Amino acid sequence: MVNSDGRQLFQSVVVMRHGPRLDNFDKLWAATADRPWDPPLYSPGKSLAFDAGKKIREEVGAPIHRVFVSPFLRCLQTASETIRALSEEPDIAGAAGNPPKIKVSVEFGLSEMLNTIAIRPKVAPKDGDFKFVISQCETHLPPGTIDHTAEQVYKKLPEWQETQPDARARYMEVLRALADKYPSENLLLITHGEGVLSVASAFMEGDIKWVEYCGYSHLRRAIPAAGESCQSFAGEDFTAQSEFGFTFHDSSAKPSPS
Secondary structure (H helix, E strand, O other), rough: OEEOOOOOOOOOOOOOEOOHHHHHHOOHHHHHOOOOOOOOOOHHHHHHHHEEEEHHHHHHHOOOOEEEOOHHHHHHHHHHHHHHHHHHHHHHOOOOOOOOOOOOEOHHHHOOOOOOOOOOOOOOOOOOOOOOHHHHHHHHOOOOOOOOOOOEEEEEEOOOOOOOOEEEEEHHHHHHHHHHHHOOOEEEEEEHHHHHHHHHHHHHHOOOOEEEEEEEEEEEEOOOOOOOOHEEEHHOOEEEEEEEEEOOOOOOOOOOOO
């Protein structure tokens, strides 16, 4: 699990919450919206997402190769700004001076918890159909970044009124499936607060109370070198490297970086 020059190779996965949603700041927005269950970002959220992208670049210290994003509009808009920040930073540029090409895919498995804990009952679609179409979602992502060859872990949305334990298991399933599918690439998963909390709680010490908008957890694990069997790292699990925007029930309890 070391490179030919003796260096250990690692895979980083960053799991990030979307930016602030408009309906939390404009209480009248949902009353006239065509899709009241799918609010856009509140305007300042774009700069917050861009700044998060810069911070992720600094903390990971290596290029993000792939971004997977929930189909909800606030996540797509967050992804667009975060990708712009990751792509424009000069110190992650390749040898030729060009930023690395980031590939982006919509992943239904990163969706909001589909129940009335997370979706306000008054705005949820009466028939449980959230009407997400991949091609329409992709129009909100940066041109030239979309990878149509990536196969979704969840090919359709979870069932409406899924339980909270089922949703938490879903987020973990998606994390592991995507990480195992692309072990030599660093990933950014843009999802919702419950998704970040679910994943972070599995790998971080401390009782997490809250994840702020654009908060994230940076996870890392050792990976095999080129030509080395993937079975050699089957037992490797992630460790938390850093966190941003987390509040703990016990303020003295902080994650233990490794």
